[in-house]
Amino acid sequence: xxxxxxxxxxxxxxxxxxEGYGEYLFGKKSCGQQCIDDGLIRMWxxxxxxxxxHFVLDAIKERLxxxxxxxxxxxxxxxxxxxxxxxxxxxxxxxxPEYLQPSPGIVPALHDLVSLLTKEGDKILILTPSYxxxxxxxxxxxxxxxxxxLIETDGNYTINYGQIEKIIEDQRVTMFIFCHPHNxxxxxxxxEELVELGKMLxxxxxxxxxxxxxxxxxxxxxxxxxxxxxxxxYSRIITCMSPSKTFNMAGMMLANIIIxxxxxxxxxxxxxxxxxxxxAIAGVKAAYSQGEDYLASxxxxxDGNFELLDAYLKANLPQVGFTIPEATYLAWLDLSFYLxxxxxxxxxxxANQAGILVESGRMFVQNGDNHIRLNLAVPREVLAAxxxxxxxxxxxxxK
Ligand SMILES: Cc1ncc(COP(=O)(O)O)c(C=O)c1O
Numbered sequence: 348x349x350x351x352x353x354x355x356x357x358x359x360x361x362x363x364x365x366e367g368y369g370e371y372l373f374g375k376k377s378c379g380q381q382c383i384d385d386g387l388i389r390m391w392x393x394x395x396x397x398x399x400x401h402f403v404l405d406a407i408k409e410r411l412x413x414x415x416x417x418x419x420x421x422x423x424x425x426x427x428x429x430x431x432x433x434x435x436x437x438x439x440x441x442x443x444p445e446y447l448q449p450s451p452g453i454v455p456a457l458h459d460l461v462s463l464l465t466k467e468g469d470k471i472l473i474l475t476p477s478y479x480x481x482x483x484x485x486x487x488x489x490x491x492x493x494x495x496x497l498i499e500t501d502g503n504y505t506i507n508y509g510q511i512e513k514i515i516e517d518q519r520v521t522m523f524i525f526c527h528p529h530n531x532x533x534x535x536x537x538x539e540e541l542v543e544l545g546k547m548l549x550x551x552x553x554x555x556x557x558x559x560x561x562x563x564x565x566x567x568x569x570x571x572x573x574x575x576x577x578x579x580x581y582s583r584i585i586t587c588m589s590p591s592k593t594f595n596m597a598g599m600m601l602a603n604i605i606i607x608x609x610x611x612x613x614x615x616x617x618x619x620x621x622x623x624x625x626x627a628i629a630g631v632k633a634a635y636s637q638g639e640d641y642l643a644s645x646x647x648x649x650d651g652n653f654e655l656l657d658a659y660l661k662a663n664l665p666q667v668g669f670t671i672p673e674a675t676y677l678a679w680l681d682l683s684f685y686l687x688x689x690x691x692x693x694x695x696x697x698a699n700q701a702g703i704l705v706e707s708g709r710m711f712v713q714n715g716d717n718h719i720r721l722n723l724a725v726p727r728e729v730l731a732a733x734x735x736x737x738x739x740x741x742x743x744x745x746k
Contacts (some may be wrong), residue, residue, distance in 0.1 A: 349641055351397050351648040352726050359698070364392050368704050384512045388733040391694075391704040393530070393677060395595040398557055399630075400641045405595055406587060407626045419625035421449055422622075426628060429635040430603060431539030436639070437563060438571045438592040442586075442605050449613055449623045451600040453560050453587045457484040457524065459504035460585060460604075464488055464554050469521040474506065474515060476711035476718070478530045478558070485524070493518055496714040497532065502670035502681065510542055515551050522554040522671045527574055528561045529719045531679045531711050533672020535569055541577045555584040563593040565674045566653070582608040592676075594634040595724075601627035649676050652723040652730050662737045666745070676724040683717040685741050693719060701740035703733050 353652055357365045363593045368391060389396070398404075421427075427444040430590050434440045450456040462719025465471065470486045475494040485492045495511050497504040507597075514520060536544075543641040548555055550559060557574040575584050589602035601623055606612040654672045658679055686693060694707035697719070705722075708715030723730060 349397070349400060349443070349644050351645070352728070353398065353452055354726050354729060355396060355398060356579065364389050364394060364396075368392075368698075372698070372704065372706070372710075373692070374472050386702060387698065388453070388703045388729060389731050390722045390725060390730075391591060391706050391720075392596050393675075393722060394726075395592075395676065396726060396729065397595055397645070397724060399595045400634070400638065403630045405632050406629045406740035410626055416625055419623055419628060420621045421628055423628065423632070424699070425634045425636075429632045431633040431661060433638070434573075438573055438576070440573050440576055442525050442609070444608050446605045446612070448604045448606055448612065448619065449621060450587075450602045450604045450619065452591070452597075453558055453589055453602045454480045454484070456587055456604045457481065458488065459615065459618055460492060460554075460556055461485060461488045461522065463618060464611060464626040465521045469690060470518050472520045472553075473712070474526070474529070475713045476531055476696060476708065476715035477713075478526055479710050479712060481524045481526070482712045490522075492667075493520060494713055496737060497529075497534075502522075502668050504529070506540055506544060511544070512547055515547065515553065515576060520553055521705075523548050524556045524558065524713070526558050526560075527559075527575065528565070528672075528674030529572070530561060530675060531677055531706075531715070531718075533675045533677060533679060535565060535571065535673035537572075538572055538577060541574050542570060545574065545578045545581070547649070549578055549581050549583075550581060555581075556587065557584060558587045560587060560589050560592055561675045563642060564676055565646065566671070567643075569673055571674075574737075578671070583611075583644060585611070590631050590634045590638075591657040592684060593645075594630075594638060595660065596627075596630055596634065599627035599630050600624060601631050601727050605639050639719070650725065652676075652725075652727060653678065655727065655730060656721070656734065659734045659738070661690075663734075664741055676722060678721040678723055680721060681717060682719060682741070685745055686717045693717075697737070697740065701736045703736045703740075 467489045468491050470491045470586045475496050495507050498507050523632050562571040573588050577698045586605040592599035659668050666684035697703050706720040708718030
């Protein structure tokens with residue numbers, strides 16, 4: 348019904364996934380002479396190769412029919428209601444309408460929040476491996492990055508509480524940027540984990556920025572618990588959510604930032620005037636009010652893709668470390684058996700030698716060596732072809 352098997356031509360649509368990989372992944376316009384440019388299989392950046400659902404596109408078309416695309420802000424109460432009713436169903440959570448602030452994206456919001464709520468030289472903690480832009484948001488604002496490596500045991504990642512306790516005791520950290528569910532490992536943090544971490548951070552009045560952009564994209568049967576829910580009454584927590592991953596509409600550039608603290612909100616509003624793309628308002632409202640069936644189908648398709656990957660690896664590359672993640676459409680593969688650090692950039696190597704674009708572990712700040720991240724939000728035939736390429740490459744180098 349939602350056409351996840353359709354292979355859609357994204358050429359000449361200004362898609363970063365198709366035209367921007369050279370710069371983004373390899374710091375240059377193309378990935379080199381030998382790169383198998385034609386027919387590269389793209390499993391890198393976190394957007395999907397599936398169509399944005401028809402009810403979102405229809406709402407945007409309807410808005411276009413109103414003919415004027417002038418300056419717009421979210422005045423429509425239905426927008427807040429659609430968001431809240433989505434949250435209620437997904438995670439039994441509600442936010443006060445005034446807490447909800449629009450942003451052109453979570454990454455721009457992170458940059459703003461770092462500069463509004465901390466001072467130059469302040470220390471900001473993240474968990475590693477980490478989504479790379481967390482590091483940028485800290486360092487580009489002249490704040491100091493402090494990392495706590497997640498502990499990996501047989502493919503399962505957990506938080507090093509002892510280390511975090513020591514870091515926040517000794518180093519006067521003023522902000523913690525958190526990813527829940529976690530990119531790249533796909534961990535969906537449990538209530539116990541959130542409570543333990545939350546207690547520690549709240550005892551030191553540390554600002555918590557909880558990036559929950561992947562919170563809808565769980566394996567079927569799982570439920571997301573917003574970090575804020577385990578810290579009732581703690582106002583130094585800001586939750587970042589967005590329809591961009593769930594409905595494949597990152598290009599519409601509208602994320603929802605939930606800021607309960609009135610002073611922080613005033614600072615935010617002074618910096619961000621609140622102007623929003625009118626097409627995005629229409630599309631996001633439709634996504635949150637009509638997206639139930641679509642999300643159930645999407646999750647089921649992604650579950651199938653993860654099962655395919657798991658079965659392929661077990662049959663063809665049994666030395667790859669992999670566990671189906673609880674969340675996200677991202678697979679985090681441990682290739683330590685195949686890589687000894689001498690291969691240089693495995694991402695570039697796979698582009699050049701195997702014709703597949705992935706993100707190498709080194710893009711995730713630290714604690715990601717010998718890993719790659721694969722985006723599984725692709726039609727199944729594309730996934731199958733990508734796996735063949737990975738299989739023949741790694742089986743060749745293992746000989
Ligand atoms: C954890 C995380 N945060 C933020 C983003 C990007 O957010 P936005 O496009 O809203 O800036 C991504 C995209 O991959 C992500 O994985």
